[in-house]
Amino acid sequence: MLDPVRLLLLRELADRGTMTAVAAACGYTSSAVSQQLAVLEREAEVQLLERVGRRVRLTHEGLRLVAHARIVLGALETAERDLRAADTPRGPIDVACFSTFAAVHVVPALVAARERYSGLRVSLHDLEPPEALSALRARRCEVAVCYSYNLTPTPTPAELDVHPLAVEPVLLALPTNHACTPATNGRAVDLRRLTDTPWIVGSREDGSAALVQRACAIAGFSPRITHAIDDYQLVLRMVAHGLGVALVPQLVAQAHGPTPDVVLRSIADTELTRAIYAMTHPSLGVRPPVDAVLDLLRIH
Numbered sequence: 001m002l003d004p005v006r007l008l009l010l011r012e013l014a015d016r017g018t019m020t021a022v023a024a025a026c027g028y029t030s031s032a033v034s035q036q037l038a039v040l041e042r043e044a045e046v047q048l049l050e051r052v053g054r055r056v057r058l059t060h061e062g063l064r065l066v067a068h069a070r071i072v073l074g075a076l077e078t079a080e081r082d083l084r085a086a087d088t089p090r091g092p093i094d095v096a097c098f099s100t101f102a103a104v105h106v107v108p109a110l111v112a113a114r115e116r117y118s119g120l121r122v123s124l125h126d127l128e129p130p131e132a133l134s135a136l137r138a139r140r141c142e143v144a145v146c147y148s149y150n151l152t153p154t155p156t157p158a159e160l161d162v163h164p165l166a167v168e169p170v171l172l173a174l175p176t177n178h179a180c181t182p183a184t185n186g187r188a189v190d191l192r193r194l195t196d197t198p199w200i201v202g203s204r205e206d207g208s209a210a211l212v213q214r215a216c217a218i219a220g221f222s223p224r225i226t227h228a229i230d231d232y233q234l235v236l237r238m239v240a241h242g243l244g245v246a247l248v249p250q251l252v253a254q255a256h257g258p259t260p261d262v263v264l265r266s267i268a269d270t271e272l273t274r275a276i277y278a279m280t281h282p283s284l285g286v287r288p289p290v291d292a293v294l295d296l297l298r299i300h
Helices: 004-016 020-026 029-046 060-085 099-116 129-137 182-186 206-220 230-241 251-258 288-297
Strands: 047-053 055-058 093-096 121-126 142-151 161-175 198-201 223-228 245-249 264-266 272-278
Touching: 004 020, 004 055, 020 029, 055 060, 055 161, 093 099, 093 129, 093 161, 093 288, 099 121, 099 142, 099 161, 099 251, 099 288, 121 182, 121 251, 129 142, 129 230, 129 272, 142 206, 142 288, 161 251, 198 206, 198 230, 206 223, 206 245, 230 245, 230 251, 245 251, 272 288
Parallel strands: 093 121, 093 142, 198 223, 198 245
Antiparallel strands: 047 055, 142 272, 161 245, 161 264, 161 272
């Protein structure tokens, strides 16, 4: 098989005209170029060069081989560019994520991806963690953003890769005119003061209700769960009208803005947090597009 490096030298000779010019361009000595072309002649088993005075020129066979060399070397250069481009994030990536994190972090990530990676196309799907996990397992998305509460941790599937994104506090949402609010004056609230208060929990996932039940159990009572609502704007509106209290992640305030009739307080004697993480399939292997999306989603 003909050596591509020697084909490169032959092409350079056709373009530059002299051994000296080829040597200067390719970082060889003139004698090394001459020796390599002599080896190429032996490999090709035809005469490629002929001497004209003190110079050499390509024979008819040499010119024919140069034409083939341009095709071969062009293909190799295209292959190199393609492999280098493999490190550049490109192509479609589907991200499944719950709405509060999506509003605060995924939307800016989508804008940054559009500006930073022209070949990367990220699509967002608003899904709660159970649905996002199902979509990931069914290969309907490449990245699933989920969460787990510290008091009621959710086991992560062993067959998936987990990428931590953030940990945020979970706070108690109270109406500003609630009896606890003036007394706390910004301090943590003792849940035992809410033993007779109605609670609002989520309706589509068990984690919200389980978190309320666990937090209240630690405080020594069973909560009176009255409403099951997933829309946090509706939850905050209901809290503002005194229809119940709720545990809400800090992201809710960022996603929906401050609500003048609602205050957010931490819980006394119990730390409540929500860990947010992305999950991907290990089978994606080396995946510049997925890695780029994960980096954009991390809270730095």
